[in-house]
Amino acid sequence: MVVSYDGTAYCGFQIQPRDHTVQQELERAIYVLTGERVKVISSGRTDAGVHAKAQVINFLTECIIPIDRWCFAVNTRLPRDIVVHKASEAPLNFHSRHHAKRKTYRYTIQRSKIPDVFYRHTRFHHPTRLDLSEMQNGLSHLVGEHDFSAFCSARTPVGSHVRTIYEATMEFIAEPSSGDGQAGVIHIYITGNGFLYNMVRIIVGTLLQIGQGKRSGVEMNQILLSGDRNKAGPTAMAHGLTLWEVSY
Amino acid sequence: MVVSYDGTAYCGFQIQPRDHTVQQELERAIYVLTGERVKVISSGRTDAGVHAKAQVINFLTECIIPIDRWCFAVNTRLPRDIVVHKASEAPLNFHSRHHAKRKTYRYTIQRSKIPDVFYRHTRFHHPTRLDLSEMQNGLSHLVGEHDFSAFCSARTPVGSHVRTIYEATMEFIAEPSSGDGQAGVIHIYITGNGFLYNMVRIIVGTLLQIGQGKRSGVEMNQILLSGDRNKAGPTAMAHGLTLWEVSY
Incomplete structure (x- = not known):
C-alpha cells in the first residue's frame, strides 16, 4: 500500500514499546478490518515529526476482501492523519525496504x-x-x-x-x-x-x-x-x- | 494588528464563557506582555474551525512598547496556531468592524x-x-x-x-x-x-x-x-x- 501521513502526532513510523507510532495505527486498522495480527514492513522508518507523502508498506494477509476495496476499507478505520492512497497485490517475496530502488x-x-x-x-x-x-x-x-x-x-x-x-x-x-x-x-x-x-x-x-x-x-x-x-x-x-x- | 490563525483548535474567534477562543488567547498574550486587560475588537467573529489569513483586530493600550516591537513581542507569547503579521498605531476612533470596507x-x-x-x-x-x-x-x-x-x-x-x-x-x-x-x-x-x-x-x-x-x-x-x-x-x-x- 502507498500511505501518506502527517507525522506531527507520532513518535515516528516504527513500533516502539510505549510510543504512539504510524505502524501501530496501520496494524490496528488492518486488525479491525481483517481480524489478523499482521506485521507491516515499510520502505524505511521515519523519525518523530517526519511526514510521508508516499510511504510504501507491505504485509501478508489471508483476507479475501477484493484489492480494489482495500483502500477505502482501511481508510475508514484509520485516524485522519494517516491515509492510504493505493493498494495492490504483490509477489509473496516482495519486501518494501529491500526492494526499494x-x-x-x-x-x-x-x-x-x-x-x-x-x-x-x-x-x-x-x-x-x-x-x-x-x-x-x-x-x-x-x-x-x-x-x-x-x-x-x-x-x-x-x-x-x-x-x-x-x-x-x-x-x-x-x-x-x-x-x-x-x-x-x-x-x-x-x-x-x-x-x-x-x-x-x-x-x-x-x-x-x-x-x-x-x-x-x-x-x-x-x-x-x-x-x-x-x-x-x-x-x-x-x-x-x-x-x-x-x-x- | 493583522492576525492569522489556524481555527482548528478553537471554538471560534469571539470569547465565550466556557470555550477556548482566539480572542481569549490574544487578550491573554497582550495581558502577559503589558499587564493590561484589554478588550480586542475584530473585523468580525469567525466560527469554530474557521481560519483567518488576515483578520484585523484593534484594542486600546497605554503600553509604551514601540510599535515596531509589538509583532515579535506578542508572537512569543501566543500559541503557535495564532500569529501576528503586522502591528500599527490607529486613530483613537478606529474600529476594526465598523470601519471595514x-x-x-x-x-x-x-x-x-x-x-x-x-x-x-x-x-x-x-x-x-x-x-x-x-x-x-x-x-x-x-x-x-x-x-x-x-x-x-x-x-x-x-x-x-x-x-x-x-x-x-x-x-x-x-x-x-x-x-x-x-x-x-x-x-x-x-x-x-x-x-x-x-x-x-x-x-x-x-x-x-x-x-x-x-x-x-x-x-x-x-x-x-x-x-x-x-x-x-x-x-x-x-x-x-x-x-x-x-x-x-
Missing part, C-alpha cells in the same frame, strides 16, 4: 520574517536571509556515489556508509507580496538509492549554515571527504522533512 | 478520490465529480447588491439583510497526476461589503449541490430572489473557510 525526500524551509501558521508542522521556519545560490552549489557536491559517514548520526548501525545520490535539487517559490524577493518557500529534493540515519536532516543542517554565510558551498565536498560527523552541521528539525517517493 | 473569504474544496492528509483541517474533501462551469455560473448571480436572507442562518440578528458582493470568483488548480483532469483544488473567493451569519458557508453548500448536478447554476438567482433559507443548500463544513482579507 530509489527514494526521494523533500525538506521544506519557510523563508519569511513571520512564520506561516498553516504550515507550522510541515515547514522549518527561517526568519533571516539565505544565500540560495551558495546552497545550490553545496547541494551539487552530493550527487554521485560517496561515503556519507560525515552525514550520518552516530546511531547508524554498523555497515557500509556508501550511498548513491541520483539527484539533489532546490526549488524556491517567492512569496508574491514579499518586498525584497527574499521571502518564500524553499523545497530541497534529494533522491538516492538509500539514506543513512538522519542523513537528509544533517545535509539540510549543513546547507542552512552555507545559506547563512557561515560556510561556503564547496565546503560540502570537504565535509564529505572528511567522513567526520563533527565537520558537518547540526541535524535540521524533523518537521520540515517528508518522505516524498519510493520507486521499485 | 471590504472583506474577502476563501472557501477551499479538495476534489479528489482520496483526501490530502496535509490539508485535512483547511480543505473540504469532496470525493466525487463536480461540474465547475455550472458552479461558476451559480456564483456569478451573487455579484451586486442583494437581499441575502436566503443565505443566512436563522441565528442572524434582526436588521437589514442587504449586502453588496463585489467579486465572486473560482479558481481550479488541477492535480498534476490526476488521470481525468478532474482532481485538484478549488478555491472560491467572495468579496463583499459585509456578510451575514453563515452566509459564505450556505452559498458554498448551495454551490456544491449545483456542482453535483442536483440544481442548475441559474437556480442560485431564484434562491436569492425567494429570500427563503429553506430554498438554499446546507451550510458547508467550517474547516474549508478562511477569512482572507479585510480592507479599510
Whole structure:
C-alpha cells in the first residue's frame, strides 16, 4: 500500500514499546478490518515529526476482501492523519525496504520574517536571509556515489556508509507580496538509492549554515571527504522533512 | 494588528464563557506582555474551525512598547496556531468592524478520490465529480447588491439583510497526476461589503449541490430572489473557510 501521513502526532513510523507510532495505527486498522495480527514492513522508518507523502508498506494477509476495496476499507478505520492512497497485490517475496530502488525526500524551509501558521508542522521556519545560490552549489557536491559517514548520526548501525545520490535539487517559490524577493518557500529534493540515519536532516543542517554565510558551498565536498560527523552541521528539525517517493 | 490563525483548535474567534477562543488567547498574550486587560475588537467573529489569513483586530493600550516591537513581542507569547503579521498605531476612533470596507473569504474544496492528509483541517474533501462551469455560473448571480436572507442562518440578528458582493470568483488548480483532469483544488473567493451569519458557508453548500448536478447554476438567482433559507443548500463544513482579507 502507498500511505501518506502527517507525522506531527507520532513518535515516528516504527513500533516502539510505549510510543504512539504510524505502524501501530496501520496494524490496528488492518486488525479491525481483517481480524489478523499482521506485521507491516515499510520502505524505511521515519523519525518523530517526519511526514510521508508516499510511504510504501507491505504485509501478508489471508483476507479475501477484493484489492480494489482495500483502500477505502482501511481508510475508514484509520485516524485522519494517516491515509492510504493505493493498494495492490504483490509477489509473496516482495519486501518494501529491500526492494526499494530509489527514494526521494523533500525538506521544506519557510523563508519569511513571520512564520506561516498553516504550515507550522510541515515547514522549518527561517526568519533571516539565505544565500540560495551558495546552497545550490553545496547541494551539487552530493550527487554521485560517496561515503556519507560525515552525514550520518552516530546511531547508524554498523555497515557500509556508501550511498548513491541520483539527484539533489532546490526549488524556491517567492512569496508574491514579499518586498525584497527574499521571502518564500524553499523545497530541497534529494533522491538516492538509500539514506543513512538522519542523513537528509544533517545535509539540510549543513546547507542552512552555507545559506547563512557561515560556510561556503564547496565546503560540502570537504565535509564529505572528511567522513567526520563533527565537520558537518547540526541535524535540521524533523518537521520540515517528508518522505516524498519510493520507486521499485 | 493583522492576525492569522489556524481555527482548528478553537471554538471560534469571539470569547465565550466556557470555550477556548482566539480572542481569549490574544487578550491573554497582550495581558502577559503589558499587564493590561484589554478588550480586542475584530473585523468580525469567525466560527469554530474557521481560519483567518488576515483578520484585523484593534484594542486600546497605554503600553509604551514601540510599535515596531509589538509583532515579535506578542508572537512569543501566543500559541503557535495564532500569529501576528503586522502591528500599527490607529486613530483613537478606529474600529476594526465598523470601519471595514471590504472583506474577502476563501472557501477551499479538495476534489479528489482520496483526501490530502496535509490539508485535512483547511480543505473540504469532496470525493466525487463536480461540474465547475455550472458552479461558476451559480456564483456569478451573487455579484451586486442583494437581499441575502436566503443565505443566512436563522441565528442572524434582526436588521437589514442587504449586502453588496463585489467579486465572486473560482479558481481550479488541477492535480498534476490526476488521470481525468478532474482532481485538484478549488478555491472560491467572495468579496463583499459585509456578510451575514453563515452566509459564505450556505452559498458554498448551495454551490456544491449545483456542482453535483442536483440544481442548475441559474437556480442560485431564484434562491436569492425567494429570500427563503429553506430554498438554499446546507451550510458547508467550517474547516474549508478562511477569512482572507479585510480592507479599510
